[in-house]
Amino acid sequence: MSEKVLMKGNEALAEAAIMAGCRHYFGYPITPQTEVAAYMAKKMPKIGGTFLQAESEIAAINMVIGAAASGVRAMTSSSSPGISLKSEGISYLAGCELPALIVNVQRGGPGLGGIQPSQSDYFQAIKGGGHGDYHLIVLAPASVQEMFDMAFKGFNLSEKYRVPAMILADGTMGQMMEPVSLDANEVEHYDKPWATVGTGKHEGRNIINSLSLSPKQLEDWNIARFARYKKIEENEVMYEEYMTEDAEIVIVAFGIAARVSKNAVKEARRRGIKAGMLRPITLWPFPKKALNALADKAKAFLSVELNMGQMADDVKLAVNCKKPVYFYGRTGGVIMTPEEVLDEIEKIEKGEAEQW
């Protein structure tokens, strides 16, 4: 392993995307992700790549569509309000079955909201965002190192399945500096016989399209795509378990909320409460089976999020009423402290908490 360097999450992610072979970045400034664009603006011209600051988030995602259709590794990044604008294009990416990487360094909402960290776009990332029947592969980094590693993972998975991938980070992950190893991860290569590169380079005509006025054909397309989603759910679920072997109260948290919660678990253990944590690394596919299995031995689950309770619904579905599910969250850009999470654990332990 090479020496570690101190880097901002946004910059580590941008560097990783370049190392993963991305030479086409289209973006638009918005706090707290602008460092990704700034990094790309600096690097891309030096390596023959394209950095283009679009006229809007909408244009940026559509440039990604054009580049992805043309067979290159393309990406965009933004923050919550910008992702809302990109949602139309993300739906088209999904419908056109194009691989691409979208980064959301979340800030508080709704509306213009604030610029402090948030996880309130969970529903948007997991349950849709854009229109139609589709999923994104959603990765949730909890360290600067994971911001780096997930850029590789995002491109690899996206191209493997022809499904757009999203890195659902939060302002903390984007802005904080941590030591990071810049060793390249594996870069997988997949043929793209479908790419619109001109008929001189392939048999027949390639058409990238999401339109069908035949309900049966559109249904068939969706069913075929969902067969691929099923494979992703079977093969690509990632999560980390922390002290869950004998845990009675299992926290479920991702991103910065997981970092905070880990401290709460340690302190709870010190106080004699058997706490543990499951940290989803992929939010879609969601670690349903792992949670359901934990529900056979744990007594309760606590979803800790930087929002008013979004992933908690999925935790509840995964646990499937085997055990009670609780929620603790802060919103609007406020980050909870380990003490707050610990208080919640103690309330659950004493039977004083209200179920989700």
Next chain:
Amino acid sequence: MVVFEKTKGLTDTPLHYCPGCTHGIIHRLVAESLAELGVLDKTVGVASVGCSVFSYNYFNCDMIQAAHGRAPAVATGAKRANPDNIVFTYQGDGDLAAIGTAETVHAAARNENITVIFVNNAIYGMTGGQMAPTTLPNQVTQTSPYGRDVTVVGYPVKVCEMLSQVTGASYLERVAVNNVKNIRNAKRAIKKAFTNQIEGKGFSLIEVLSTCPTNWGLSPAEAIKWLDDNMEKYYPLGVYKDKYEEGK
């Protein structure tokens, strides 16, 4: 001796356009230009939303179907990915001059090396004849049933005139396909727009005045006359910008 044959630039798929609609002529001019320039096998077309949404079935090259108004952005991505490809968009007036105004203006501002075919028939055809950004003053449509009232909804957008103020844009010309002379001129302009791209001259947009007999409520012959009498007056034909000619 072969006097006339179907261009290789079009597939054999029957066109879905209404009788008398001039989209078919414009498709042919685009397809002929690409075939004659010998670039069909490296061309990527971008279809838009509206009547021409199915153009991906007709142009005999690789095609991408874009969201409403976003074709210039999609074309930008495609061209930046593979600069050796010839990339064009084929867009209607609702697509280009209303919902896609920002994408149009900024592709021009960047002098993006793409070709834009802009079909202006002063109405939303696909959705059944609503007011377009280019609907003429007092023109009756489904959503301007008493005629376009400019005191309420403002004036039509003159795209070539507007873009002629954009420093980046290279070549802007308005043509029409209402008679043989104009069709021949339209072909020359479209071919020049593609030639510009081959030569790396940047953003070219050809606005083509077109008819919509169905939604105008006119016969094909009356529609052609309506274009002569009304559209050409409001939207004068001609070259609005040609950076390279100006430089000579």
